[in-house]
């Protein structure tokens with residue numbers, strides 16, 4: 001069976017949501033990054049970069065980097081990915097890179113300064129909060145008038161949604177981004193998202209905006 005080394009964070013949940021939506025059997029193994037499990041030699045042998053998520057197949061294949069894992073699973077199953085080489089495929093790749101390089105790292109920095117180290121650097125709090133708002137503006141523009149990031153649901157939903165679920169951490173008011181809010185709430189109702197969200201164990205219900 002596929003093993004997913006993961007923790008209760010957006011990058012980990014990307015993959016458990018994908019596996020649930022794809023209906024692929026897997027075992028979620030907890031790597032407690034708050035205790036430093038990611039630095040254990042056994043885990044470093046799987047991912048020298050010391051980060052979850054890591055996917056290990058029954059035949060020993062190891063795949064690291066959440067968005068590479070999403071691409072791997074989509075190609076393996078032939079689901080949630082446009083046909084290779086089409087315009088939709090390149091659109092998908094463009095937004096996957098956008099998530100990996102911006103709507104992930106920038107929100108992570110916002111969490112670091114606004115939530116976990118508040119008061120240490122006003123400049124950084126403002127900088128990353130402003131960047132979070134800017135990225136939500138881009139996402140809202142993209143989702144306005146369409147149900148999904150592409151014409152149909154794709155791995156982009158799995159890559160982006162878990163980061164939006166942290167809206168309280170980056171102090172973004174979802175009601176200011178109605179297209180994002182609508183998309184977020186619709187996906188939250190899917191059983192695959194609900195089950196994937198509580199891997200490797202449940203911490204809290206999926207956060208909902210106050211007026212939802």
Ligand SMILES: N[C@@H](CCC(=O)N[C@@H](CS)C(=O)NCC(=O)O)C(=O)O
Pocket residue numbers: 009010011012033038050051052053064065066067
């Ligand atoms: N680019 C990596 C980032 C993975 C990542 O940042 N994982 C975090 C949890 S969401 C982690 O393992 N942090 C532990 C650490 O930095 O020591 C990916 O997308 O897989």
